[in-house]
Amino acid sequence: MEFVPEPKQQLILCCECGSAIPPNPANMCVNCVRSLVDVTEGIPKQATIHWCKNCERYLQPPATWMVCDLESRELLALCLKKLKGLAKVRLIDAGFLWTEPHSRRIKVKLTIQKEVFAATILQQTFEVEYVVASMMCPDCTRVMAQNTWKAKVQVRQKVDHQRTFFYLEQLILKHSAHNETINIVEVKGGLDFHFAQRAHAIKMVDFLGSMVPTRSKTSEQLISSDIHSSTSNYKFTYAVEIIPICRDDLVVMPKKTANALGHISPLVLSTRIGNTIHIIDFKTLQLSEISGTTYWRNEDITPICTMRDLKKFYVVDVELLGPRVGKYALADITVQRLGDVGKNDDVIIVRSHLGNVLNFGDLALGYDLLTANINCDTFERLNPDDIPSVVLVKKGYAERRRKRKQRNWRLKALNKDEGDMVPKKQELQKKSADFEAFLRDLEEDPELRQGINLYKDTSIIERPSGHAAGATDAMLGDEDDEDGDDAPEVPLEELLNDLKLASSDEADDEDMAVD
Template sequence: MCVNCIRNEVDITEGIPKQATIHWCKNCERYLQPPGIWVTATLESRELLTLCLKKLKGLNKVRLVDAGFIWTEPHSRRIKVKLTIQKEVFANTILQQIFEVEYVVSGQQCDECTRMAAQNTWKAVVQVRQKVEHKRTFLYLEQLILKHNAHKDTTNIKETKDGIDFYYGQRGHAVKMVEFLAAVVPLKYKTSEQLISTDIHTSTSNYKFTYSVEIVPVCRDDLVALPKKLANNMGGFSQLLLCTRISNSIHLMDTNTLNTCEVAHNIYWRTPFLPLASSKGMIEYYVLDVEPLGPVRGKHVLADVHVARMTDFGRNDDEYIARSHLGAILNPGDTVLGYDLSRSNFNNEEFDKLDRQSLPDVVLVRKSYPVRRKKNKQRQWKIQQLGKEVDEMLPRKQDQAKIEHDMEMFMRDIEEDPEFRATVNIFKAQQAATAAAAAAATTQSADALSDGEDEEEDFPDISLEEMMDEMQINLDGPDDVGEDDEMM
């Protein structure tokens, strides 16, 4: 038979449907890929063509040569695909045929949009808490989350009194967040679940999962007293130590010998201990003299520092000699923050067991810079923050003042410690710098007379090389949208 007669006698498209239905969610504009995956695909895209071809059941019995879209109106809810197939009909006879398949776009709401419409927007929540008086740990944790984009799968972020809640639409995203937090801070967590609904016909249940995360209550610059057993297990360390850094473990230092140790999170929760004093209890001292002793551990140099309280300076002759790790950065005339153990009363069992005769009167922690920037001079850099929803209606004035104080202390930590700010994304604040320069122009002469030689030349600041340009996409109107903007 000739080709035309073969085509009349044999239909190789038999068994392939000429019409099919695909489901589309109009809220998130995604298509359903059976059995339950929703994918994003634009009209006449490769992803949409793949989705359409998978809907044809008999297509695996023939050879697909070519496939392409036939243009239809975008609002017609119809998608037409032109297919070219081949099939062997007789011995050594291959027949090729071209035909069209029409797809009807049917509206169906996806699971995520259904939960949002029913105000049931989350399936798992990660509740992060820390029992301390300040928010500096959460401010640092917020910067780590932003730097690594760990919050990309959240449906909502809510700030509470003692921490932050992260809400997710899938349980796997919450587990991924817990794993990220465990990699950057020492913590423990427990999981609980709540039954929402049960289908007795299919034996399936719907649960909501809650991950309660508790961060260790020890922060940077805290003074701690280790339990005697833990200090002996770590090599006979002194029990009175200073916390220098927090990562996925607690980094401690003996300021008398510069010896350092790390307390892992599992060891801490086995033998927990609370800080004796936090940064809120530090007082300011005036440095009278510095006597380096020689041992050097990294950036720390052991020295005997002669100090006097700033409150007593000029009133009496009280002087203290403190062995400190700050011998490389302290000079006579500087000011330093530290803990006064001679006048402090700590409610701690481990501290009460220590020999008071062997304890130092003063433990120096960090260098301070009393000549702070003027009120009309803003920082030339800034940091980003998460878009958090506040759980309470309106914070009280004292709460707002506390939040601003914690933020100021965190910004000073970034300025004063290069290693600390290396883990944080810092952005240029050109508008703030311009406004500050204009405001400072009116008082420049008065500041020069009042400051004189008191302005510290070694005041810590952040160089432009350490700052990043913040990317902003402004679409003012339809005329301003170019090809690049549409692609973005």
Template sequence: MEHDGVEGGQDPSVPGPSPRQWPQATVGHVLCCLCGINIQPNPANMCVNCLKTQVDITEGIQRQVTILYCDGCGRYLQPPKHWLSCQLESKELLTFCIKRTKGLNRIKLIDASFIWTEPHSKRLKVKLTIQKDIFNGAILQHTFVVEYIVTNHMCDLCTKQAANPNQWVASVQVRQKVDHKRTFFFLEQLIIKHEAQANCVNIKNSNAGMDFFFGNRSHAIKFIDFLQNVVPIKHRSDKSLVSHCTKNNTYNYKYTFAVEIALVCKDDLVILPKKLNTALGNLGPLVLCTRVTNSILFTNPQTLQDRYLDAEQYWRWSLKALMNSRQLTEFIVLDIDVDWRKTTHGGRCAYADVMVAREKDYGVNDNVFHTRTHLGNLLQPGDTVLGYDMLNANLVDPNLDSYPPHVLMDVVLVRKSYKEQRARKRVRKGKRRNFKLKRLDAEEEEEVTRKKVSRNNVVDPEKEMEEFMDELEEDHDMRARINLYKAATGQTPSVTETDEEDEVPKVPLEELLDDMTLGDVAKAKRNHPDVDMET
């Protein structure tokens, strides 16, 4: 008999069932070889509970580990001699704890996270999730908690400091020969932001600057490198012999680094030497210092031209301020004509012709001054502005003889003044600032030195600090380089740059950071116990 198509198969002309009509595959179940319950098949043919009773994949892993912590400098000991600085519940501390746990090298670590504990409990708890291959290729996963006991143990540097506070190896003496502390206030905030003081053994304040003490010479050199990146400085070093061992021919020295900061500060008026003025493209001769970083920005208020002068060029010419911020005079704006076609720095500086009069002469006589300024975007008739009255100033500088008198201006305007608005605001509403600053833990000068300073009529540091914070509110570029923290005023800070009523500059809310402390973390955990405070 003859057949068409494939032998023993289905006739191709007859359609078969579609894939959707195919029978679904079913997974069979087996009985656990120990307890006999129904389970899906696995290489061990055991349920999870029986696997855990037969195999302990955490065997050999430490459940309780002791770590050493120095309470003086806040560092943890990483054996044998390295001390590591870590914040609580940080990634660095989590890595340190995992490395200190023995037995984790034989298994596969899947996940690790902190379990919240009281900050003062001296206990750290880490939840670990691990996997391990057991018999017949089965993989078992388990989660458990490892407890770390924090034991206080002073490091070598803190031990030396506790035994003798004057036992330092290197000191950096930072000085600036000016009659104000504005530079050091700003430098202090830069140091705090970048944690440049982490290796300091001690910090002392003096009349002329600050002294930083280190237990290692390399730490002092690293600190000087930081200063070179933020302010124009020059430095020199010296060393003195402390002891000498003739048997093994070793020497112990104490190193001293003298650092001098540039004398020109923000808002200072400078007259450029003729050769330097030519090299800068006839920028001057009179220029304002508008910004100080590792280089100095000079701006001509008459032409809105600006040039940078790096630290090497500055110390080559040894520029000094012709007039500084202590000699600013208040003027009243009578009339102003702004040329918006001439602007710089994204519209923050605009060229203008201004008619001003001294505040003390306003309404008394008819003495007025005509000048050009870069503050056209800020000033309006009736505003108060700070500037230099060069007509009545006693100026002494050898570079003055290099220029004809008509080149020099009678009045140089520097910045708008909000003194009266701030005074009315504080008297009427008693508002405080919506931000605060952190300060270095430095030793203050002795009372005898303070009395000498008060006799010399030096400005009170607290008053200088208030002026510095006023300047921060007005200058966005300065605020961008440091950290500002929210102040606990009980009021909601304004999110606008200026106050709606008095037009006083104010730090916007989005620029402020939350100053979270250990006490705040504990309080937040008590108020919200359901929140898992994990890394």
């Protein structure tokens, strides 16, 4: 094979320093090009970014505040947007340089390229230092100035108990509808939700309307006005009223309204409250629904008996009649007032929808219309022959048996502030009784538990069996074992595990303890 030597590369002299270099369009070496041209010209080497020390968010101009971790992609993008001259060069690489976390300095190393002469591209690496300046965001400013809210949602219900608000509280927790609230204040008759933005308040109003029948009104208050820029600052208030009909209420309505709802009886029971009111005719098992629009258009629909009017009855006999609708069965039930048991033979035969729930010897809760004091014009216009003596609502359980059982579950609660007035002792006792009634409703109704989250109470579940219940049974005795079935309980498989997130310091302490 014949040896072919490689052609030698032709070199030229740099026009500035005279060193031999390969030919290039600039006829200069790299050092001379860098000495004559600075590709970083126009890019600031120092900048300032604003950081709120209260909420630890960074300002993204013009008015957006965002959460960024140190040395994160979001923080790097925020820093690069602060440099104005990057649009004229080509960014090759960018990364953080380590600095002390408490130094309030962030250093970024950049590598850029730029065409300096014809067909001559120069690459250069440099550093940019950012000064983290403290600045309070508008949300924190309002909090510090005690002017925390811009929109408020006032939720009210004209009833003498708080079971509806206990249920709403659990719905809000499950759907995380309280994340944007600044403060929640518990007032007489309802709750007040405060928001920093009007859009969040409108979202809360829509959420409440999707859960229960409501109607709302809006008002606004002028806080300040600038005549030079024609801008004004308003506070908005949304008054939300919940329909005053609750679960297990006895409802009366005009004959015309009953016919519009499917020719149902004017006297019905409310079985469930959702975005509509589910009612049942306890004499025929006919079901229907009352929407919020129907109620507010016909305000003659009135609850005449509520949970505080429930009386106890002893079931003497149950005669099934055959018709069944879902979990209800029509039956003629013979009952006796609990106070008359063993004293006389006065019994009452009641047509009821609880044929498959009640048995001989059970305890039933219902409304005694013979002794009830009802002041309602719509009820007085009803045919007396259509008014029953007793309306059975649900099955009852022995009070002593309920008290001896300990619940192995619990509910979460919102962080609420009390109003200006300190509640009296009677109001606290009434609230406690309403909450206990709500817990019992959850135990008795599986459908009601589907809409909320129940959590395991580890302090009760992990306790040895018989530790507390045995002592209670010993004190109470077994004299009421014959009082029907056991009180209902929530199955363990329906309970959720409560997730507790510990901080990094707490996690380190736990790791040290384990080690």
